Amino acid sequence: MERGRAIFEGRPSTAVYNPIGSVHGGYAATLLDSACGYAVHSSLSADQGFTTLELKVAYTVG
16 A cells, blocks of 8 residues: 555455356455455545545456
8 A cells, every 4th residue: 555556355265156156246346346445545634534426347358
């Protein structure tokens, strides 16, 4: 973590698998939203706040 930058890493357990046996897309979206939030928060002054208004994640299968 540094000003304006945050890296999140995770290892999903079976608790976040969907019914077809793969990791639920919401897991990746949560990591993305959290990392972006931390990056933004690190660049704000103590009296500023923020929130995620919109999040869009597109998944591709290869």
